[in-house]
Amino acid sequence: DPDNTKSLALNEIRSIYEDKSGTIWVGTYGKGLDKFNKETETFTHFVNDPNNNQSLSNNFIRTIYEDRSRNLWIGTEGGGLNKFDRATNTFQNFKAELNDSSSLNSDYIFTIHESPEGILWLGTWGGGLNRFNIKNNKAEHFTTEDGLPSNAVYGILEDEKGNLWLSTNNGISKFDLRQNEFHNYDKSDGLPGNEFYPRS
Secondary structure: OOOOOOOOOOOOEEEEEEOOOOOEEEEEEOOOEEEEEOOOOEEEEEOOOOOOOOOOOOOEEEEEEEOOOOOEEEEEEOOOEEEEEOOOOEEEEEOEOOOOOOOEOOOEEEEEEEOOOOEEEEEEEOOOEEEEEOOOOEEEEEOHHHOOOOOEEEEEEEOOOOOEEEEEOOEEEEEEOOOOEEEEEOHHHOOOOOOOOOOO
16 A cells, blocks of 8 residues: 555565564565564564665565575575674674676576575575585585586575475576586476576
8 A cells, every 4th residue: 555654565576574573574576675563463564675785685686585594584686695783673684796717706686595505595686506604604505617507697496305406497406406417307307397586
C-alpha cells in the first residue's frame, strides 16, 4: 500500500526466509529487505542509502540465509553479499574487487548454502561457484575453467557424502569436494532441459 509506510515495500518478491527466532524476512526486487512483525502485521524496511556504506548494498534481493552462528546473509543482484547486524541494524558488504583475487568474483548472488564446517557456498551469475570463508571474509572461485559447465549457478544442495549439487545454465553439476572435481549432467543423461532458473 503506497499510503502505508508499514506495509510491504513492493509486491515483487524474490525471497522469503524465516530465521531461527521465527522472524520473517522478505527480499523484494527493487525496494530492499523487509522484516515482518507477526504481532503487529507491519514491515520494517531496509534499503540502500548511497551516502551510508553500512546500509544495504543493493535493493534487488535474490536470496536470504541465516548461518549456524545466526548471522543473516543477503545475496543481491548487482550489490554482492551483505551480512546483517541485528543489534545495530547495519550491513557489512562484500563485493567483487578487480584487484583482489580473494574477493568475490561476481556481485550477482543467486543462492547461498552453508557446509557443516561453516563455509558459505555462493551460486553466482557470471562468477560460477564461490567458496566464502566467514572467518576471514575471503573467497575462492570455481568456474568453467575448473570444469563447471556454466558460470551461472542457480541452486546448491549437499548430499549425505558432502558433494555439492549445482543447477546451472548448462545442466546439473556434482562437485566432489574431496577431489575438487566437477561431474556434469545434461539432456543426454536424461534431464528434461539444460537451463535452470534461479533458486531451482
